[in-house]
Amino acid sequence: MTDIVSTTPGLYPLPDWAKDDLSGLKGHQKDDLISGDEGEEIVSVYDEARADVIETQQAAGLDRVVEGQLRWDDMLAHPLAVHDSVDTRGIVRYYDNNNFYREPVVTDSLSKDGGDVAADLGAAADLVDDEALQAVLPGPYSLADLATDEYYEDEAEFLDAVASFLREEVNEFPEVETLFLLEPSLVTDAPGDGADERASEAIDSVASAADAEVVVQTYWGALEEKVHAHLLDADVDAVGYDFVTDHEANLYNINEYGTKDDIALGVVDGQNTLVETPGEIRERIEWVDEQTANDFETVYATANTELFYLPVNKFEEKLQALAGVAEVEEVQA
Amino acid sequence: MSTREQFRPEDHENDHFLLTTVVGSYPKPKWHDRARELFEDDDSDFDLDDWEESKDDAARLITEEHERAGVDVVTDGEMRRNEMVEYFAHRIDGYDFNGRVKVWGHNYFDKPSVVDEVEYDEQWLVEEFEFTNDVADAPVKVPITGPYTLASWSFNEVYDDEEQLTYALADLVNEEIEALVDAGARYIQIDEPALATTPDDHAIVGEALERIVDDVPEDVRLGLHVCYGDYSRIYPEILDYPVEEYDLELANGGYEQLDVFKDDEFTKDFAMGVVDVHTAEVESVEEIKENIKKGLEVVPPEQLTVSPDCGVKLLPREVAYGKMENMVKAAREIEQELDAGEIDVVAGAEASADD
Numbered sequence: 001m002t003d004i005v006s007t008t009p010g011l012y013p014l015p016d017w018a019k020d021d022l023s024g025l026k027g028h029q030k031d032d033l034i035s036g037d038e039g040e041e042i043v044s045v046y047d048e049a050r051a052d053v054i055e056t057q058q059a060a061g062l063d064r065v066v067e068g069q070l071r072w073d074d075m076l077a078h079p080l081a082v083h084d085s086v087d088t089r090g091i092v093r094y095y096d097n098n099n100f101y102r103e104p105v106v107t108d109s110l111s112k113d114g115g116d117v118a119a120d121l122g123a124a125a126d127l128v129d130d131e132a133l134q135a136v137l138p139g140p141y142s143l144a145d146l147a148t149d150e151y152y153e154d155e156a157e158f159l160d161a162v163a164s165f166l167r168e169e170v171n172e173f174p175e176v177e178t179l180f181l182l183e184p185s186l187v188t189d190a191p192g193d194g195a196d197e198r199a200s201e202a203i204d205s206v207a208s209a210a211d212a213e214v215v216v217q218t219y220w221g222a223l224e225e226k227v228h229a230h231l232l233d234a235d236v237d238a239v240g241y242d243f244v245t246d247h248e249a250n251l252y253n254i255n256e257y258g259t260k261d262d263i264a265l266g267v268v269d270g271q272n273t274l275v276e277t278p279g280e281i282r283e284r285i286e287w288v289d290e291q292t293a294n295d296f297e298t299v300y301a302t303a304n305t306e307l308f309y310l311p312v313n314k315f316e317e318k319l320q321a322l323a324g325v326a327e328v329e330e331v332q333a
Numbered sequence: 334m335s336t337r338e339q340f341r342p343e344d345h346e347n348d349h350f351l352l353t354t355v356v357g358s359y360p361k362p363k364w365h366d367r368a369r370e371l372f373e374d375d376d377s378d379f380d381l382d383d384w385e386e387s388k389d390d391a392a393r394l395i396t397e398e399h400e401r402a403g404v405d406v407v408t409d410g411e412m413r414r415n416e417m418v419e420y421f422a423h424r425i426d427g428y429d430f431n432g433r434v435k436v437w438g439h440n441y442f443d444k445p446s447v448v449d450e451v452e453y454d455e456q457w458l459v460e461e462f463e464f465t466n467d468v469a470d471a472p473v474k475v476p477i478t479g480p481y482t483l484a485s486w487s488f489n490e491v492y493d494d495e496e497q498l499t500y501a502l503a504d505l506v507n508e509e510i511e512a513l514v515d516a517g518a519r520y521i522q523i524d525e526p527a528l529a530t531t532p533d534d535h536a537i538v539g540e541a542l543e544r545i546v547d548d549v550p551e552d553v554r555l556g557l558h559v560c561y562g563d564y565s566r567i568y569p570e571i572l573d574y575p576v577e578e579y580d581l582e583l584a585n586g587g588y589e590q591l592d593v594f595k596d597d598e599f600t601k602d603f604a605m606g607v608v609d610v611h612t613a614e615v616e617s618v619e620e621i622k623e624n625i626k627k628g629l630e631v632v633p634p635e636q637l638t639v640s641p642d643c644g645v646k647l648l649p650r651e652v653a654y655g656k657m658e659n660m661v662k663a664a665r666e667i668e669q670e671l672d673a674g675e676i677d678v679v680a681g682a683e684a685s686a687d688d
Binding site: 013014016019022023026027028029030032033073091093094096098099100101271272273274308309310311312313314 | 431432433434435436437438439440441444446485486488489490527530531
């Protein structure tokens with residue numbers, strides 16, 4: 001019997017009160033963005049905002065609770081943006097969106113400790129009760145893709161260094177049930193020959209550090225066939241597919257190459273205010289189930305993308321809708 | 334047929350005429366921002382009449398500030414508008430607002446959602462134009478956000494895709510432009526900054542513009558403003574658009590992209606950014622003259638319009654004024670040098686040799 005687990009890829013919108021408070025405390029320019037050494041007042045606003053979004057998830061009844069990544073001013077580039085060996089330079093476009101982040105430029109060895117994801121996750125762990133905590137990280141390929149390297153020999157060495165940095169973060173994690181590795185760049189800037197295999201190996205190395213179920217979430221389309229085939233070689237528990245942007249190509253990949261025993265389905269649109277009903281979400285999951293020969297043990301029902309694109313009211317409605325699906329399923333089971 | 338001559342001031346002293354204008358927005362006076370705060374404060378007795386008066390005062394002041402700087406074609410600095418998508422979405426049936434979303438860092442905007450078929454409701458810019466035109470001695474330009482940007486920077490809950498929403502909005506923009514033309518507007522600039530971010534959609538923008546220009550008389554000057562993108566991905570394709578002038582940001586990038594426009598002949602008017610709106614230093618007249626000469630590498634003087642890179646609203650007001658004032662001085666000096674034959678015009682010279 002398939003177990004439907006409701007979750008999200010994290011990177012939540014800040015609660016509106018925190019938008020105001022932090023604008024006032026931090027400012028609006030690129031020099032005002034998060035540095036990792038923010039003062040007590042700012043830290044306490046983030047602490048309160050984290051508690052706020054964790055409560056929202058608990059109230060909705062999601063099966064996995066995320067930290068929310070509210071400090072990630074630079075979105076998926078955040079873990080490098082606060083690293084000591086990284087300079088942040090101009091503001092650059094975040095994928096094909098009307099959003100921008102500071103270009104992280106790696107100027108020294110990433111082996112030195114510089115991350116803060118584990119610490120935030122630890123703060124979140126203190127706030128969850130019986131719920132299962134889910135960690136969120138950029139996948140190594142996407143994180144390397146969002147950054148500029150001025151230190152390592154070549155792309156392969158840089159990817160290795162990024163993967164090793166992420167592994168160190170994972171090693172510091174508190175107990176988590178699931179780890180979502182977000183890998184949109186695997187779709188939008190697909191690795192070519194050789195690089196596709198290296199991307200898979202880098203993901204495998206990060207996943208192997210985690211004592212948790214690991215999901216590699218891909219989005220903004222479907223993976224190229226070869227990239228998909230290589231990704232399946234990584235020892236992860238599930239691959240996530242974006243069934244909002246391109247359901248046909250994703251279905252083709254699954255049926256042509258197979259997938260893992262578990263699967264994540266991006267069936268809620270993280271970039272549109274139109275709120276799906278639990279019934280619609282369930283239909284989409286059932287549709288994938290009917291169209292594939294697989295017998296999935298676990299289906300992660302999730303938004304296809306991060307959720308910071310949404311206004312807070314619609315974001316909260318989407319969490320409730322996602323949580324509602326799992327409830328319906330459980331009743332049927 | 335060029336529509337440019339109608340904007341040459343009667344007392345213009347030089348034979349050559351480099352049309353000077355602005356992209357649109359201008360820093361709001363501090364008292365006008367304060368008036369908005371009071372109007373939005375439920376505890377204040379600052380009412381709608383007071384707010385209307387503040388907008389009128391600000392529009393009058395900034396229109397005259399443009400004239401004082403000597404700009405040939407002016408705007409009111411968009412004193413009545415808060416943001417380039419929100420302002421219009423509030424006036425279109427079918428739009429709804431849910432709250433702020435992040436653009437970057439702690440910069441947000443109230444990104445609207447299309448929740449029903451879009452329909453023309455109240456006027457968008459006719460009253461703004463009539464007021465400004467009444468205040469100004471100089472001709473007035475009307476900047477209007479284009480349908481592709483209105484669609485791209487909204488959540489689409491209704492239409493099959495962004496393209497269909499763009500075309501539906503284009504029909505509304507057409508309706509507004511017809512009303513503006515009836516009210517006497519002769520210079521309209523369609524702002525499509527979203528095109529620079531998704532250049533592959535240039536055909537959609539082209540089709541939308543065809544709908545917009547439907548029934549617009551020939552003597553109305555239509556321009557298109559695009560900024561902050563890779564122009565090589567939309568040029569020369571955009572030359573096929575049914576507009577007469579392209580207003581492009583180039584000073585910010587140090588004219589790195591200028592060569593893009595030299596490979597294929599620039600067959601329309603070129604409104605080139607000659608001052609950077611992202612530096613708070615006022616460029617000297619000499620520096621701006623050098624920038625204008627770069628424009629003359631692309632088009633002959635009769636096709637060159639001189640303008641800032643983009644709206645200047647984020648600059649301190651005195652800096653914005655200083656940039657405009659020096660921009661106009663630089664243009665007039667270049668005209669004199671052209672009259673005196675002191676500048677070799679490169680662009681267009683080969684074409685005339687072929688004639």
